[in-house]
Amino acid sequence: MKAKLLKNIEEKNIIAGVIGLGYVGLPLAVEKAKAGFKTIGFDIQKSKVDLVNAGHNYIGDVVDSDLAELVKAGILSATNDFSFIKEVDFIAICVPTPLDEHQEPDIRFVRDSVTEAAKYLKPETMVVLESTTYPGTTEELIKPILEEGSGLICGQDFYLGFSPERVDPGNLVYKTKNTPKVVGACSPDGAEVISAMYRAVLEGEVFTVSSPSVAEMEKILENTYRNVNIGLINEIGRLCHKMGISVWEVIDAAKTKPYGFQPFYPGPGLGGHCIPLDPYYLTWKAREFGFHTTLIENSMIINDGQPEYCVDRAMHILNRYQKAIWGAKILMLGVSYKNDIDDYRESPAIRVMKELRKVGAEVDYYDPWVPEFKNMYGQSGKSIEVLSPEVVSSYDLVMITTAHHNVDYEMVERNAKVIFDTKNVMKEIQERDKIEVL
Numbered sequence: 001m002k003a004k005l006l007k008n009i010e011e012k013n014i015i016a017g018v019i020g021l022g023y024v025g026l027p028l029a030v031e032k033a034k035a036g037f038k039t040i041g042f043d044i045q046k047s048k049v050d051l052v053n054a055g056h057n058y059i060g061d062v063v064d065s066d067l068a069e070l071v072k073a074g075i076l077s078a079t080n081d082f083s084f085i086k087e088v089d090f091i092a093i094c095v096p097t098p099l100d101e102h103q104e105p106d107i108r109f110v111r112d113s114v115t116e117a118a119k120y121l122k123p124e125t126m127v128v129l130e131s132t133t134y135p136g137t138t139e140e141l142i143k144p145i146l147e148e149g150s151g152l153i154c155g156q157d158f159y160l161g162f163s164p165e166r167v168d169p170g171n172l173v174y175k176t177k178n179t180p181k182v183v184g185a186c187s188p189d190g191a192e193v194i195s196a197m198y199r200a201v202l203e204g205e206v207f208t209v210s211s212p213s214v215a216e217m218e219k220i221l222e223n224t225y226r227n228v229n230i231g232l233i234n235e236i237g238r239l240c241h242k243m244g245i246s247v248w249e250v251i252d253a254a255k256t257k258p259y260g261f262q263p264f265y266p267g268p269g270l271g272g273h274c275i276p277l278d279p280y281y282l283t284w285k286a287r288e289f290g291f292h293t294t295l296i297e298n299s300m301i302i303n304d305g306q307p308e309y310c311v312d313r314a315m316h317i318l319n320r321y322q323k324a325i326w327g328a329k330i331l332m333l334g335v336s337y338k339n340d341i342d343d344y345r346e347s348p349a350i351r352v353m354k355e356l357r358k359v360g361a362e363v364d365y366y367d368p369w370v371p372e373f374k375n376m377y378g379q380s381g382k383s384i385e386v387l388s389p390e391v392v393s394s395y396d397l398v399m400i401t402t403a404h405h406n407v408d409y410e411m412v413e414r415n416a417k418v419i420f421d422t423k424n425v426m427k428e429i430q431e432r433d434k435i436e437v438l
């Protein structure tokens with residue numbers, strides 16, 4: 001099986017399948033197709049399948065013309081019929097791994113898609129989970145489902161591994177194609193073959209590790225590292241504010257050290273489908289071993305408290321202008337979770353909005369990337385259409401919650417009554433009387 005698959009990879013005689021055509025899956029499917037592998041994407045959302053088959057892109061990191069040309073050439077297609085698994089030799093699973101209402105891993109999208117895939121799995125297939133998850137998922141959860149559902153044996157009839165996706169939406173330098181990849185598989189042969197498949201598709205280096213658990217843990221480490229460092233800087237930021245020191249100036253000074261320090265910045269909280277959620281997968285798994293991840297949990301407490309902290313600061317700012325937050329008109333600039341993208345999943349700005357409304361503020365938002373939103377927690381909203389001087393001056397407070405580049409901040413400064421900049425995006429503006437920074 002190993003020799004045959006390696007030869008087929010070299011000859012591009014492999015049909016690739018991608019389950020879940022979202023922020024991770026669609027760019028991956030496009031890269032596989034661009035590398036010359038016939039690729040079939042699967043999604044339970046028919047609307048996404050129809051868009052792909054019509055050659056229409058819906059993910060920021062994918063080049064529209066790439067997708068259209070690959071579909072037209074018949075190299076890339078999409079389906080919502082799971083029996084497509086019978087046709088493919090390589091399967092990448094890129095489904096969501098959210099939390100449930102008790103902040104515990106909600107692994108049902110992985111379980112459901114693997115259960116369906118198992119029914120159609122044919123011998124000599126490579127199966128790789130790319131969704132971020134707790135260490136142990138591939139071997140403890142996926143392997144038995146695939147073996148029982150297909151009657152095949154892992155390592156003997158098919159290869160199984162984990163290779164974390166590292167895509168950073170909106171990153172102009174590192175994309176799916178040139179970001180180094182880590183692969184861990186259930187057997188050495190599996191690791192060799194799956195790594196060869198990624199090498200045939202990507203420009204970034206492919207590092208092979210000894211097991212899926214190592215690869216699963218390293219991905220959680222990457223995201224927990226960010227979570228903890230952001231928690232640290234949010235805490236330092238709160239202290240700096242009390243001491244009358246600018247945390248932003250402190251960070252700029254600290255980062256002049258050429259080694260041993262990496263800058264992280266405070267903000268209204270964590271957002272996106274990764275950094276705020278993934279550490280919970282680890283803390284949940286750790287409890288199985290009687291282990292408490294105290295540092296990580298404390299960081300999550302700090303980060304989870306940032307939206308309320310920002311509301312508290314907004315209250316004090318308004319107080320200085322003899323204005324109660326109850327009934328105050330507040331304009332938020334930005335609801336996506338980071339700058340220059342349209343993704344608002346777990347966005348801290350939306351939590352700030354909720355907390356502001358709880359204390360009686362009247363809140364509107366402007367976001368050129370998110371004309372409207374509706375999230376899984378039942379919150380929704382519509383952006384004001386034009387950010388004019390009249391609009392800006394009609395609010396008691398303008399609060400910047402996302403550092404988008406396509407906003408005229410000078411105009412905002414000239415017209416706002418007062419500004420609370422939680423992202424330090426107005427740092428270049430000289431006239432600072434009306435601006436308070438987080």
Ligand SMILES: NC(=O)c1ccc[n+]([C@@H]2O[C@H](COP(=O)([O-])OP(=O)(O)OC[C@H]3O[C@@H](n4cnc5c(N)ncnc54)[C@H](O)[C@@H]3O)[C@@H](O)[C@H]2O)c1
Pocket residue numbers: 019020021022023024025042043044045048094095096097109110112113130131132133165166167168169273274
């Ligand atoms: N978005 C990122 O920046 C990013 C970065 C690195 C890793 N990840 C990880 O990658 C995984 C996917 O994230 P995403 O951002 O692409 O999510 P997404 O919501 O954008 O896409 C997931 C897709 O899977 C589909 N899906 C859900 N259940 C399915 C099922 N049973 N069968 C087939 N398709 C199904 C959904 O319809 C959706 O289109 C997550 O584990 C996430 O943590 C995301």
